[in-house]
Structures are given as structure tokens and as C-alpha cells.
Amino acid sequence: SQKIEQNSEALNIQEGKTATLTCNYTNYSPAYLQWYRQDPGRGPVFLLLIRENEKEKRKERLKVTFDTTLKQSLFHITASQPADSATYLCALENSGGYQKVTFGTGTKLQVIP
Amino acid sequence: GAVVSQHPSWVICKSGTSVKIECRSLDFQATTMFWYRQFPKQSLMLMATSNEGSKATYEQGVEKDKFLINHASLTLSTLTVTSAHPEDSSFYICSAREISGARGEQYFGPGTRLTVT
Numbered sequence: 373s374q375k376i377e378q379n380s381e382a383l384n385i386q387e388g389k390t391a392t393l394t395c396n397y398t399n400y401s402p403a404y405l406q407w408y409r410q411d412p413g414r415g416p417v418f419l420l421l422i423r424e425n426e427k428e429k430r431k432e433r434l435k436v437t438f439d440t441t442l443k444q445s446l447f448h449i450t451a452s453q454p455a456d457s458a459t460y461l462c463a464l465e466n467s468g469g470y471q472k473v474t475f476g477t478g479t480k481l482q483v484i485p
Numbered sequence: 486g487a488v489v490s491q492h493p494s495w496v497i498c499k500s501g502t503s504v505k506i507e508c509r510s511l512d513f514q515a516t517t518m519f520w521y522r523q524f525p526k527q528s529l530m531l532m533a534t535s536n537e538g539s540k541a542t543y544e545q546g547v548e549k550d551k552f553l554i555n556h557a558s559l560t561l562s563t564l565t566v567t568s569a570h571p572e573d574s575s576f577y578i579c580s581a582r583e584i585s586g587a588r589g590e591q592y593f594g595p596g597t598r599l600t601v602t
Contacts, residue, residue, distance in 0.1 A: 413598070414595055415491075415580070415594050415595050417593065463571065473591065477528040
């Protein structure tokens with residue numbers, strides 16, 4: 373069966389350090405992978421998209437890697453700040469799909485001042 | 486740019502009544518809108534894909550007669566929860582893709598918290 377797995381345990385990190393979140397998937401052939409941020413009681417906010425033929429993508433303090441062999445994406449936040457505290461979701465759309473995007477369960481990040 | 490609004494942001498209704506939730510793309514046109522449901526501490530589950538001018542495509546296990554979707558224009562989709570029951574209480578979120586937007590990127594609304602008593 374298809375799965376998108378993110379660490380369900382909350383990740384606590386000290387301010388200023390780099391936070392690394394993991395997204396593993398099985399039985400998908402994603403055309404691309406996306407990362408979203410979700411704050412409590414709010415809808416997700418798009419952060420980054422990385423395509424299957426891309427290894428790495430950066431945006432300001434964010435970096436995403438995509439390894440289609442390992443079927444894994446890593447999401448990094450450098451110089452983390454308390455304002456980065458939120459739940460981070462990865463999402464996949466299969467190649468050839470009809471635009472259906474499937475989300476992982478998310479990892480809650482807490483940046484401690 | 487790329488703002489999606491939802492109305493209402495929260496609603497409490499009695500069991501057996503119907504509730505309509507609106508999703509609007511404010512500054513762009515969206516041929517496709519998506520409706521998700523999210524239970525506490527769980528991920529977003531896609532309920533249906535709404536295409537302007539045509540019938541919605543429902544995910545397996547989602548009752549189309551209970552969750553009525555109407556995508557009346559390129560900027561508006563509505564979800565009506567008919568004969569709501571307490572188990573329908575959830576956080577409903579819509580998203581939209583721009584007509585000319587990059588494949589994949591979706592813009593999400595702020596969500597609607599539905600509580601059925």
C-alpha cells in the first residue's frame with residue numbers, strides 16, 4: 373500500500389540550530405514533492421516544491437533534498453527561530469496523476485529560545 | 486497574491502441540519518479546487534476534487550450525496566455537508582490551483598471548523 377511517513381514525534385530544537393525533518397514514502401512514483409507549514413487551526417502554507425529530477429532546492433533558510441532511490445526527502449531549516457515552530461507536512465503527487473496530492477501526517481517542530 | 490478565503494471560519498450546528506462552506510480564490514482563477522478534511526493530530530485527507538463547470542471527483546469512502554460540491558465559477562467552490570452528524574465534526578480545508586500556475590503548488594484556505602452537536 374502507499375505510505376507517506378513523517379516522524380510523528382515532535383522535534384524539539386534549540387534556537388539557532390538546524391532542524392532536519394524527514395519524509396519517507398513507499399509505492400509512489402512522485403513527479404514532485406512539496407513541503408508545507410501548518411500552524412494550529414490554520415490551513416497549510418506552501419513552502420517548497422522539488423521535482424523528481426532535482427536533488428536539492430533552497431529558499432532563504434530552507435533547504436529540501438529529494439532522493440528518489442532512497443524514496444526520501446529531507447527538509448532543513450537553518451538558524452532556526454521560535455517563529456519556525458509549527459507542523460511541517462510533506463506531500464506527493466504521483467507522476468501521471470490527475471492532480472491528486474497526498475499528505476504525510478506531519479512533524480511538529482518546536483524551536484526553544 | 487494567491488489568497489484563498491473560506492467562510493465561515495467556524496460553525497456550530499445541530500445534528501440533522503446542513504451546513505455550507507464557501508471557498509474563494511480572491512486574486513486568481515482556479516479551474517481546480519480541492520476539499521480536505523483534517524481530524525485532530527491527523528493529516529489532511531482529500532475528500533474530493535472540484536472542477537469548474539463539471540462534477541466533482543470524490544475519493545473512495547466519501548459519500549457524494551452527503552458532501553455536495555458545487556464549483557460554480559473560476560473563483561468559487563462550495564461544500565455542503567448535508568444532514569450533519571457529530572462524526573462529521575472536523576476541520577475542513579479547501580485549496581486551489583491557478584489556471585496558469587506551476588504544476589503542484591496549491592494555495593490553501595484558512596479552514597472551517599465544523600462542530601455538530
